[in-house]
Amino acid sequence: MTSHIHRRGFLKGVATLGAAAAVPAFLAACSGDDEEPTQPAGDPDAPANLTFWTWTTNVQKVVDIWNAKNPTQKVTVSNQAQGEELITKTLTAHRAGNAPDLIHAEYQALPVLITNGVAADLTAMAEGIKGEFTEGTWALTSFGGKTYAIPQDVGPMMLYYREDLFQQFGLTVPKTWDEFGAVARQVRQKDAKRYLATFSSGDPGWFAGLAEQAGANWWVNDNGTWTVRINDEPTRKVASFWGGLVNEDVLSGKPMYTPEWNKAMTDGTLLAWPSAIWGAGVLEGVAPSTKGKWRMVPMPQWDAAAPATGYWGGSATAISSKSSQRAQAEKFVKWLNTDQEALDALIAEGGIYPAATKGQSSTQLSKAPAMMPNQPTFFAEAAEIATTARGFNWAPNVNVTYSQYSDIFAKAVQEKSDFAAAVDAIQAASVADLKKQGFEVKEA
Amino acid sequence: MPVAAPVRRRPRRRGGPTPYVLMAPAVVLLVLFLLVPIGYTVWLSLRANRVSGGGLGIRTERFVGLENYTSVLTDSAYVDGLLRMLLYGLIVVPSMLGLALLFALLLDTPRVRFGAFSRIGIFLPYAVPGVIASLLWGFLYLPDVSPIRDVFEGLGLPAPDFLAPGGVLFSVANIGVWGGVGFNMIVLFTALRGVPREMYDAARVDGAGEVQIALRVKVPLIMPAIIMTAIFSMIATLQVFNEPATLQPLTDTVSQTWVPLMTIYRDAFVNADIHSAAAASVVLALGTLAVSVAVLTLLQRRAFGRDR
Known part of the structure; x- marks a missing residue:
């Protein structure tokens, strides 16, 4: 490069300097991922x-x-x-x-x-x-x-329900998902403005937890090869169960964590919430006036003889x-x-x-x-539920899968279409993305 | 760069490097904050993270040519978003400018009352940040918390569902119009105030009424201002993001890829895929450029043609 900075060259010089300074930095910043820095053992007590x-x-x-x-x-x-x-x-x-x-x-x-x-x-x-x-x-x-x-x-999952409203309407707390569906119908009969619960297209983690409870295993990595089964039998079972009830308007299909949901949780439009152990804290935020009206029980079960729950x-x-x-x-x-x-x-x-x-x-x-305050043994009961929790291994494209979940299920809820088909669509999108990224994928 | 002696075409000229020094700050800023980022975006859009190695695999960044562009252009959600954005523009730009022009003309009539008050009233929504406005409207739209629906139900009328699949585009457009009318009204109103009053007197002498003056004198005279606001509104349309992105978590009818910028946001910040986001950004930017140039060329010929 010339050391004379003449007039016309000045502009170019600035541009070149800018580019010369910027580009290698970007190059270096963006290509340095491969080398694994070796860590010295180090002194854990050093400053x-x-x-x-x-x-x-x-x-x-x-x-x-x-x-x-x-x-x-x-x-x-x-x-x-x-x-x-x-x-x-x-x-x-x-x-x-x-x-x-x-x-x-x-x-x-x-x-x-x-x-x-x-x-x-x-x-x-x-x-x-x-x-x-x-x-x-x-x-x-x-x-x-x-x-x-x-x-x-x-966050082991558990069911929260409005004790006061269950009493008022003479409902029994569902122990199985079949009973859950039956109670949901009863609620609609007793008061057409109320629902037992809602299916949320906005919360893929929630759905994943429900699938875990049913025994799903979405991802398995075997020596570098991924097996993806988002549409496995347990997940389809969960999806069809909720889809049937939502499409019949027995359960609500509105997303959670919206102003509407806050209102529904406060005024009793929704009577129950399959959530996780931290749910009590959320209720405090969204429905403070319902203090003392909720009770926590284990999730409804697919197999009452072998209680299980998932993580959210x-x-x-x-x-x-x-x-x-x-x-x-x-x-x-x-x-x-x-x-x-x-x-x-x-x-x-x-x-x-x-x-x-x-x-x-x-x-x-x-x-x-x-x-x-009406359930002083909350955490003791929760600890017992926690021992039945089962999870599965996650994949490197959970973020993509989750955003697909939101859009695909939002559409399914709107169009009242088959939820099991929605799960198939998520599977297809998720697998396509993993493959695109270059992972070895085995569909099963 | 070849080593060359300084070219001195006009060796006697005084002033030396002054112009370049004066230009330098602007040029440096332009290069650092516009050209380099654009170049970097293009460069990013040609690369992608691909996996290699055993076990879980390690992602490494590599050159993939136009792969990102192919997937963007074949992604039906992105293309749907583009079309939806164009529809949104077709609704927003005419209704926003129509209202702005109407208000400006009304405020410019001789017998206007409470002029200053109305002006501020119409302008005020523009001062509300887009996200806040969308939240406000979100509350008005959501069926179970909407006071508008309460009124309808109180009157025994069927309540409209603002967020139904067929109507949501208009509901989102309404937020845009609500926020944008005030600003455009002020621009057009200012242009109207610049028109010499004698023109109106002349028109009145010729027997024109207020409506005729408005349509035949005022509107043609402020055409350049109308075109400028139209172009600004169009570009704002291409960048629509705040309103639908704020409504998205509230309802099932707005997807995460509702408009192109939402797809770009999702790719970059949720899916951690900056490369697809870069490709989608370049596509959107080129589209914006093409539309802007096309409209400008067309309008310049028609509106500013006689000035040349």
Whole structure:
């Protein structure tokens, strides 16, 4: 390049400089994913400055406890975004080389982080704390014998219902899905303005939990080959069951988490809500005036002899593969998710249901959630339900599958079409996307 | 770059690099914040994350040519979104400009009362951010919380379902019109105030009534302003996002790919697929450019032609 900057060249020079400065940076930023940085063993007690991207409620108060105890190993909480948006942000930050040390990830988002090389392999550290979790929980963060995150909280599903309205209408609490359908019809007969429950096209995680309960197994990874069965028998059964009732207008088909839903949950238009253990906290937010009117019971069953439930939500803590403070990060993750004091604080401040078994028997859980003073044994009953929860492994394109779910089911609800066919459409879209990305896929 | 001696065609000219120095900030900003991002988007759109390796597999970014473009253009949801956006524009632009022109003309009549008050009243919705406006209207539309439906039911009339599949496009368009009329009205009104009053007196002397003055004198005179607002509104239409994206989680009738920008948002921020999003953005940008150039060429000939 010329060193004379003449007049006409000046413009070009600026442009070239700009381009020269910008392009390699972009190139470097976007192609540096392949090399796995080798981590030195590191001293877990060395001074550190860790960043933690998370959106757990009030997690700052829990981290404050750690910071007070470990003044040289400061953890900084940054609430960047929630859910999928946090994952997208983390991926971008990882590419740019400034990912946080610690990442809060919902279970279904883990494979995305793993296949992008963001989540570090924690198998070595995990061996020591595996015993703190049930096998079902542990399976949520382990893929092909390797562990990539430590479970923080779980969301076993349970049924909430309006005790007062059930009494008023003389309804019995459904123990099986057949009974659930029968009660739904009774509700419509007693009051045409009310529904027992709603099917939400906006909440794929909810539907996945219902499918898990029925015994579905959407994804299996066998030595690098994915088997995708979103339209397996249990899932089709769940879809047909809900679809039949929604299309007959026996159940409502309006999405959850809308102003309408809030109103329906408050004024008793909806009498029941198949939700998860954190549902009591949601009720407090959307329908505070119904305090003391709800009761929680196990989900209706497909097979009353073998009670089961699925998971809706729940998350884990992963460590960035590019973190230079790996040993200290591991120490923090272990503390956060298995230390009694941390778990107690997470329950008290964050309102979560911890994944670690000793957290599930925490004294913090001896009193009922604020919304349900009428059920003092709430958490004891919940702990029992939690032991029957079953999950499945998630795939690296859960985000795509979930957005397909929303659009496909929204259309099915609107057009009153076959829900089982909708599940087939999700399967097709999900498989096509996995293949497009270059994964080995075996359809079964 | 070849090493060449400075070209001095006019060696005596004074002033040296002054013009370039003065231009530099603008050029640097243009390059850094417009040209480089555009180039980067195009570059991203030609690449994709593909999986290699055993186990779960590791995604690596690689060049895929026009694959992203093929999938964008063959994605029926995206194409449906494009068509829906055009329909939306066909509803919004004429009704918004029609109302804006009507209000501007009314406010410009000699016997107008409460002029300033009405102007502010009509302009006010423009000051409401699009997302807030959509939430407000969302509450008015949602069947179970809508006071509009309460009124209908109170009168014993069948209540309209604003979010029914057939009507949702109009409901969304209504939000756009509500928010946009005020701004366009002010632009047109300002143009009207710039017209010399003598014109109207001359027209009156010739026996024209207020309606005739409005249609035959005022409208032709402010045609350039009307065309400018039309072009701005059209471009705003191509960028429609806030209104449907805010309504999307509230109802089953608005999908996540309802308009092109929603698809782009979903790909980039929900599906973590920046490459498809980049390709869809380039397609949308080219479409916008084509439509804008076409309309400008057509209108320039018709509206500004006689000025040349």
